[in-house]
Structure formats: C-alpha cells, structure tokens
Amino acid sequence: MGKVLKDVVCSFCGCLCDNLEIAVENGKINPVSRACKVSISRFVNYNKDRVPYPMIREKGGLVKTSLDEAINKAAEILSRANWPLIYGLSSSVCEAHRKCVELAELVGGVIDQTATVCHAPTILAFQEIGEIHATLGEIKNRSDLVIFWGCNPLDAHLNHFVRYSVTPKGLYISKGRKDRTVVAVDVRETRTTRVADIFLRIEPGKDYELLSVLRALINGKEIDLDKVAGVSMEEIRELAEKMVNCRYGVIFFGLGLTMSRGKHYNVMAALSLVRDLNKKTRFVIIPMRGHYNVKGAGVVLGWQTGYPFAVDFSRGYPRYGPGEFSAVNLLANGEVDAALILAADPAANFPVSASKHLARIPTVVIDPKISMTSLIADVVIPSAVSGIEAEGTAYRMDGVPIRLRKIIDPEPGVLADSEVLQLIIDRVKGVR
Amino acid sequence: MQGERVIIRNGFVYDPINKVNGERMNIYIENGKISEEFKEEGAKVIDATGKVVMPGGVDIHSHIAGKINAARLFRPEDHKGDVVSKTTNTRSGVGYSLPSTFTTGYRYASMGYTTVFEPAVTPLEARHAHEELIDTPIIDSGLMVCLGNNYFTLKYIKEGEVEKLKGFISWLMKAVKGFSVKIVNPGGQETWKWGKNVTSLDDKVIGFDVTPKEIVTNLARVNEELGMPHTIHIHCNNLGSPGNYEITIETMDALRNIKPVKGRKNVVHIAHSQFNSYGGKTWRDFSSGAGEVADYINKHSHVTTCIGQVIFTNTTTITSDGPWQYRLWLLTGNKWTGADVELETSGGIVPYVFRKRNPVNAIQWAVGLELLLLIRDPWRVYLTTDHPNGGPFTLYPQVIGWLMSRKSREELLKKIHKAASTRTQLPGIRREYNLEEIAIITRAGTAKSLGLKSKGHLGVGADADVAIYSFNPEKDSTSDYEKIVSSFSKAAYTLKNGEIVVKDGEIIGSPMGKTFWVECKAPQEQEIMDDLEKTFYNYYTVTLTNFPVQFDYLPLHEPLKTMV
C-alpha cells in the first residue's frame, strides 16, 4: 500500500467531510476509511469519463485542439458577445469563483451559479426574513430536537447523520442518538423518514400550510381545524409542543421546500417559524446545500458584488435580478448570446427549452469530466478535479470555510479551473 | 514603490507622534518608507502647498471582512442605490452601509485611510475573513479574534488553568493568523446558546460556572503576559441597553490592577463606548451616561476607547452579540439574522435606521460626541462609527466636522429630537478639536494603541502611508463644517507605501494591502496539544489538521513579535 493521507476533505456534497483517510499509490486513489459510498465513487472513479484534451467544434463535431487555441477561441467568444452568461461554479473552488466574477465584469456579462435552481428560493426568503443559523457543530453539541423537512440526507448527504446531526455525541449530548428526537417531514417515505422517531407524511405542496399553522400555534394562536396538509391537528400540536420544549432545536430543509409550489414562500414560512421559536427556546435552521461549494459561490459573489446569484455586469457595475438575470430565464427566453459553463451541467438539469438555446449559442465549458453540456459546447477545456488534483477553498453548507487539498497530480498540461480562467481573462484583456 | 523616490513638498504637516504640529515641511519617501532628506533630482514631487499632510488613517475598529458578508447577502436593498462602476484600474462593486470588498478598499483610501482592523473574527471562520482581505485592495489590515466566549477560554478559566489559556491563545493567533484578543459580551454569547444572557459582571455563564468579570480579567492578564501588541478589545455586556454605563465602568474598574506589559500603560480598549454609555432605566427615561464614562477614563490611564459614533442614516447592525441582536429584532421588528458558531461565538444582523426625530437615536448621536469631547486625552479616544453599526465609515468626515465646529453641532441639535439637548451635556460643551487632535484620534493614537510601530506617523522608517487633504489651516475656517467634510471625504492625495493611490479623491493605483498578525511563542503551547486534539475530535466538526489558516490566504503579510 502506498502513502495514506489523513484528514482529507471530500469535495462532493455540502457536508465537506474533512476526516477521510485516502491511500494513494501509482496514480490510483483508494479511500481507506470514513468516506461514504458516493465519496468512495468520487475518489475511485476520479479519472473516468474525463475530458481527454481541449476541443473545439468544427463542422458540427468536437475536435482535438491545443490549450492555447481553446483559450483563444473562448476569449474570442466571450469578447464578441453582447451579453454572455457565466454559469456554474458550485463544483469548483472559490479561487475559480473569483476569476468568474472578474471575467463577467470584464466582458459585461451575467454571472449566475447553480443555487439559481436549488436554493435560490432560500436566498430570497433569507433576504426577506433573515435566518437563525448555526454551524453544524452546534447541532452535534446541543441539538436535542432535529427536524428534517423536505430533505433526505441518507440519500443526498450520506455522512450528515453520523458526523453532525443524528448519532454523534457532543458537548451537551452525551448519549448521541438517544439524546435526540428526530422528526422527518416529507411527502414520501425515504431512508431518512424510516429512521426518524416521528414521520409526518404531508400532501405534496402543502408545506407552507403546515409551517404556518405551527407558527401560529407556537405564538399562542388557536387553530380550529381537524387536519392540515393531510396531518392531524393532534400530531401538529404535539410537534409544536416538542419544538417549544426542546433546548436547542434545528430544522434542516432541502429542495422539498424550495422546489415545490410556493418555493421561496415555503422557506419564508420556515424561517419565520424558527425565528419566532427563539422567543421560547433556542432554535436554528440550516439549508441542506447540495454541491460541495455552492455555498462558497454565494459567499464569493457576496463579497465581490454584494449579491449571491443572478448578477449582471452589462452596465459596468453589479445588478441583482432574480428571475431576470437567472440562467434559466436568460436561456429559455433566448436573451444571452454566448455562455461559459464552469463545473456544472445545465444541459442535463435545466428545462429543455433552456438547454436548446445553450446549444444554439457559442458555449465554452470548463470541466474535468464529460457532461451533457460539454457535448453541445463549442469549446471544451479540461481541468483538474478540485480537491483531488487541485487545492482551493470551499464553504461547507453551514458557511465554514475549508481548504481542499491536492492529493495527486493531474495529467501534464491539465490546469486548475482558476488557472484556465486566468488565461482566458488575460487573453480577453489582450483582445480588447 | 520599490526604488521610487517621492517628495511631498511644503504641506502643513500633522505628525503628532513626532510632535510635528502643522509646521510647513517636506516629507521624503524612498522604497516605500519615510526617509531622511534627499536631493530632489529624479524624485517625483507632490506639491502640498496650502494643504494638510498627515500619516495615512488607521482605523481601529471597522467590520470589513468575514461576518459582514452575511449582511451583504442579507440586504440587496442596501446596495441598489449605491453602485460603483469598473474603471480601467478598479473593479466594480456596491457601497452604502455594506460595501463590497473592492469598494471598501477604494473608499477608505479615498478618505486617506491606509490601515483598517477587522474587529470580530471567529476562529473557525478566520479563513473566510482572510479571503476577503485578499480582495480588499490598498489597505493593510489585521483580524481581532473573538475569545470572550470561546470554549477553551471558559474551560481554562473554570479550571483555573491560566497558563494553559496563555498557551491556547498563543497557538490560536498563529493558527488563524490573528492580531489581537477580542471579547464580545463576555459570557453572554455562550449563555445565549441557551436562550439567555448575562447582565452583570458576576452572573454565571451556563455550563461553565465562570463570570464575565473572570473572563475579562483573565484574558487581560494573559494578553499582557503574552505581550500582545494591542490590549484586549472589549465590547461590554449590556450593549445598547439603558443604564449600561454602570457595567462599562465596572468592567474598566475590574481591570484597573492588571499589570500592563512593559512599554505601555493601557490594559484594555473599550470598543464603541457610545453604545455602552447610556443612563436611565428604560427606553422612556433613556439618557446619556457619557459624563460618567468620560470621567472614569479621564481619571484612569489604563483605558483606551473608540466611539462608535451614530450618524443619522439607514445602516446595518452586525455584532457577535447574539442576545443583543435578538433584542434589537424584538424592538424594531426589522428582519433578523442570527448565527451561532460551535464552541466560539454567536452573532446577528438587523438593519437599522437612526432617525433625527427619534429621542433615543438623538441621544445616541449626542453620547458619541460627548465622549469624544469630554475625554480630555485624545491619545486614548478614537474616532469610529463601529462601521456599519453606527453608520458607514464613509461618513467619518461628518464626525470630524462636528468635532471641529461647535457651530455645526449646535445647528444639528436644533434639527433633531430635543432629548439630545435636554438629556445630554452636549449643548454645554464648548470644546472644538484642532487638526492635531484630529490626527491623533484618526491615526496616531490608533496606531499606538494597536502597537503598530510603522503606522500612524511620518518619522524616518515609517511606512510611507500619507494622506494629503485640501484644507488650508491658515485660510480655511475650522468652523466651516462643509469645507471640513469635503476635504476629509476626498483626499487630495493618498500614498500607500510611497505609491500614489488616490488623486483628488479618485483611485489611480490599487496595490494589495498586507495583513498583520501576531507570532506568539509561548512555551505553554505544548501543554495544551493533547487537549486540543481531544476537543477537536469530540466537539468541533473540522479536524485539528484542517483548522489552521494556510499562508496561501495571506499573500502579503507581516508577523509582529510580541512585546516580551
């Protein structure tokens, strides 16, 4: 066995587990311990399905080219555009995010990041109500009531339960799982709901109603109904009691709130509920962020532009436009005339009407791996896998910044995302 | 800039540390430092005739990195009306109460400030603050690290292990590349994690059985024994509450007998004392307690303070004082964000508008000026707005105007709620600051309090950070408020390490600033390593390996030695 590295950070999901043991031998990586199965897959398969070399589209097909030529072409596309879109970011490091903002400013385009189609409603609700937040260690150390609402960590954030929220022992949680009441609220049964002490199965699209009634109850109001959102008032009252009587409660919520009817209003209801609970006890709320650095993308955009996503630079200064400068809107309406996609796959995840426009306009993709978007792009530039072949900063779902390490060298000539972007920036400056 | 020589000719120089008080003289710069006189040949000459020349401004307390970012994201409405376009040599951004990082650097520089300290960084998120400093151009900086509610602080005090506490702080400063010890609502943040607060110096912190008094006295002692360049920096208990001047005085008095490190007299800096100098018992009989606080400070040399002046504007309150931000939400009904950080701090954000016609706000405005005017020794009182809590830093020139022009204070007093006249001493205060005193409260005094030898003065060997203002002390009236405000808002020139970065208030150069941090070398560090490992494993959610901030985050930095 080769060298075993300790306390390696996993760059898959928003948990950013930083205690992995990874063996590296002859260019192969093998997780030794503490990695979840997705993480194992990430490390073991990091070199599969890679973009083999820089490519540009010629006569309808992607052909091999030099890095220099690919950079030239990318710079040309972005410089010529009257309104380019830079999109993605969440699966890359903050050093690359910074360059994306710089590039967007330089070419007078829009920058948007994947939060736009996952937790944008959370961000908008946060901007209306505020968010009573905690780092995950507070949950580990204090939380005696843990509620998973519209999220399923046992499928999406596999180590969340054991590292942060359910089983770990902490400063004031000496018995771990036994000291906690776990509640799951979902429209369907999941691995998470199966292990919860209480599972409220609600009707799809009725989260708002349930949250709102809970809030009225904890504020001492009466609700004269038998059922809300398919849940009996008895069960709702019981949950409200538990919320008020816990020491330090938490709601973890996911796309079950942000993607269903009501979107940001669902989250506003949740944020308001948690805020008001602080009149009675301590209660916090943490959104389950998906990609490992989607939080970081918002953080970097925040300090450089003031806004977390959907930021336009066409007038030379940042402007915020949810629903206006958002990638799905811009593409589906056919408004942008070029795109650069960093470490994301909109063609696989966006409504097809948006992807169609992406296929029509000149598109540059920077990604270590082949994605659907790379298959429709005009320029594809391979890059190193952050957290495996390149270092950099990522922000965990709760905002804690962690440095990703490089554990193996990339193939010769393969650069980190931020280096590729810097080359494009330099070239654009030269072109203009 | 390296090798370049600059002469600033014939300005009225205010360099209080070197006892230069408005004399007309030349300043010589070589290799980014103030130098001995040299021949003009080949040097760049800046004509400062009829202008004021001062060392670059040094801000001791301004929230510019780290926690402020949550507030930026929280308040898109704050940025919309104050946008900053890109230029050929500057990046774009947004301003008002929560300027983006680039804008923060530019706006400080255009006011002649070249050094700004971020006063509330939680260790676990220090990496974030450093990341933002990288993107904050021109100004030098340093991070004050919140320790008043840290698990190790509370635990070691509880166990009576002061030496271990010393070891911990020594290790931590290196680990997070921190500059000094900050204490916010000692004991209150930890207690807030159980939904409560501490309200007297003798209350017990839940779970630790220690008191705020024990926290501040032990940290002060350790700070001085370690020989930290800056004293402990305290945001006192009961901030923002009626009658809190008493606990402010009690806090200062609890530290009276701490032995300062050789080379200074002070052992404590009271941050934004304006927010902690209130009389009365309720919001109805709210009044000023500034007289009492100023009186104590006048009689005791162990204290320095900055003000946290309130300005009538729409701003954002951001503190690590979790329970206070909760209360402010209850009081205002404005949106509220809170944040607990494991084993370290809590905190929050609430937007706030200081209104002229609101009696409490009018008194708060007066209290800040009372403190600045009643504390006699300018070396121990500094100008801040606790940016953005009392108002954005961009409005400092207004405060300078009120200090220099009694007339301007009296005019504003007439326009605001009469409580400012009836429940404070401000109307009766005749004192007006002169330019030397302004130079002390904005650069010389702050640099000294921070223990920065290379800042705040224009003596040979100092960093060539210079501000030149279009104010002619021989011609312009010091009671001309408008002239003062315009002169100090847009520096005629700002030089950073000898490079001209601002001309006529506009940014023409944008070098990267450096970060000061303190390299302690306490032998006690070794004693705590086992403890650290155990605690990280059991209670933190990042490993001890991944906790320290790498030098990648400090592309330009200057480690300072301790004073022992």
Next chain:
Amino acid sequence: MKQIVLVPRKLPSIPIEAEVISPEIFSGKNIEEIKELQVWNGNCKRKLGDFFSVKGVKSEDPNETHIVIQGDVSRVKYIGKEMRSGKITINGNAGMHLADEMKGGEIIVNGDAADWVATEMRGGTLKIKGNAGNMLASAHPGSERGMKEGIIIVEGNAASSLARKMRRGTIIIYGDIGDHAGSQMIAGTIICLGNIGRRPGALMKRGTIIVYGKAESILPTFIYDATYQPTFIRFYLKNLKEKLNVKLPAEMFNGDYERFHGDIAEDGKGEILLFKRKP
C-alpha cells in the same frame, strides 16, 4: 397632450434597457435629440433611434407629453422608470421593469406586461389591457418598501407574487390572480374579479383583499369571521366605478361576503373578503 410616437424596428433578442422612454426625459427635446438618447443593449450603449423610429411633436412640459409606442416592446425594459407625470401608451406587449418606482402620470399597456412591473410604485396609474406577469407591484428583493400609492388596473390575469409588501394604493385585476397575492401586505386594497390562487395574504399584517371569483385555498391561519354585507364595499366600489371607470359586476355592490381575518401567524389584522355567490 402632444404625442411622440415610437415604432420599434426589428428588435434584437438581447433585451434593451430604455429608462429614457419617459415624459420627463422626452419633454423639452426635439425628435433628433430623442433619437440620440442612450439605451443599453446587453453590454453595448446604443441610441434610442437605433431601435425605434421617432415621430411627433415636441413638448416643453412633461405633463403635456404623451409617448405612444406602436408595437411589441416585450424585450424593452424600464419604460417609464420613476416617471412623475405625462402619459405613455404601449400598443403592444411591455417588458420587465415597466413603471419601476413610478411616481405619477399614466401608463396604458394595450397588451401583456412581463415580470417585475410597477415594482415599488409610488403613485400614478397603470392600466394593462392584457395579462400581467409575476411580481406585479411588488417590492424589490429584500426591500421593505412595497407599493406605496397609485392605481393599477389589469384587464387580464396577474401571475404570482402580486403586490408583495404593499403599503397603500389600489390594485384591480379583472381576471385571475396567481399564488401568493398580497403576501406580507401592510395596507392597501387588492380586488380580484376572477379567481385567486393559493395563499392570498400570506404573512399579511393589514390590508384588504376582495375576491369576486373563487379562492383556490385560504390559509388555515386566516380565521372565518362572518358572512355579511360590508357597508364600506358599496362606497368603495362606487367610488372606483365613478372615478376610474372600473367595470364591476352589479352584484358585487350589495352582495354577501365571507370575511376572514389573518394572517394570524403575523399580526392578523388583514382581511380577505370572498364574494358569496347566491346558490
């Protein structure tokens, strides 16, 4: 009033930002000067005349200036931004941010309007003959300042998030309204002559929402008070009919209404009045 007529040429797919299309800016300028006004197209500064033919009669007084747009401007943003006086008629569809922070005067859209229209309206009158998009008359993100004054009449439907954080003023929608109308409302009146979507008045503090059609759902945090004939409705509607020429069904004036108060998750002083159809 003196008319300036703008006829759009073939407009590009990249939207145009034309806050210069406003009576205050047009008044005092001759046709050539108006053509020279700067607009944005993506990251390019262009001239109004590049995209529109401009004809008409110069006016010195914005109150006397009537801008008529003949054609589809659904990709032109910010028309009538912060306008205070005069009139704009759009004979076609209107783009985003029409009437952004409008303060006075009148805008008529003889077509549909896009999302984010009449945001933070401060006064004046906006009439939309077709449908309105999402966020009509709402506050900008994070802002506390919803619609403060003015009148909006939509003859078609309005999509979701109508009048978020409304403080004062009147909104009348002849057709249907989407989800979350009047959320976080502080005061003011919304009248819906068609059906209203889910959760009207969510998080509302005060204010009135009157619905003539059906409500898809009323939140459980709205409490039913009574079915009655509110006297104020008669006067209020009469006033609207006479002063604004709003077409209202006769039975609305003397009909029965079910009154709900809420949102009790908030202060709970708002009201929803549901017209009760005779069986």
Next chain:
Amino acid sequence: METLDVVLITGRTDKQGVTLEIGKTSMDYYESVAVVELNEEDAEKLGLNENQPVKVETENGAVIVRCKYSKSVKPGLAFMPYGPWTSLLMTHNTEGISMPSYKGVKAKITPQEEKMKVLTIEEILDQFIRG
C-alpha cells in the same frame, strides 16, 4: 392503453450520486437515473412489470423511462431522480425568481411495450436539444 394521473416529485438518490461520479455517459448512470418510482399498487393497476418502459408526460413534454416498484411513494405519487430525463418534463416558468418547479408537477403515466426504448443522453441531446 390505460393511463394514471400522478403528482411527480424529483430528487436525489445515493445511486445517482455514486454513478454520477463514474460518469454522466456511463451505463450505471443511465440505469440508475432514467427511472420512475411508482407505488406497487399503482404499478399493478397499470399492469406494469418492474423495469418495464413507461411514458411520463407533463404539460411540458414526455419521456420514456423504466418503472421501479416502490413502497416509499404513496399511490398517486411518482418519483424520478433529478437529471436529463426529468429536464424534458419541466417548465421554464420560474415565477419571476429563477427557480423552475421541479417538484409536485402533474403528470400522466402510460405503460409502454417492452421494445420501446429509453433514450440515452446522446439521444436526448440529438432529439431535443441540438439543432
């Protein structure tokens, strides 16, 4: 052929995460993502076998994927892992805030004959996105 009205929920699964890391164009990804989970009762009602192709249809489009029996969704609900196949079913209406509705969408399920093909990523690109 009989059809069933359902409410469609999309979401992540651990298999999707694992296979995504192998590669978007891999068989593993295709097999774990191009599926719809139906309640056994519903599946039986339609006479569906496990892995039988079904058409999922919404206002915005239709796609053929394989049926999986599931106990976790109640009758009347259907679950699909979020990805290229669901993107064919979703509207781009973001209600002015950037976010399309990916959960709680009305859909129809129609059984298909065994020979009906589940499109690969390349085929989706060719048929729906390119040109």
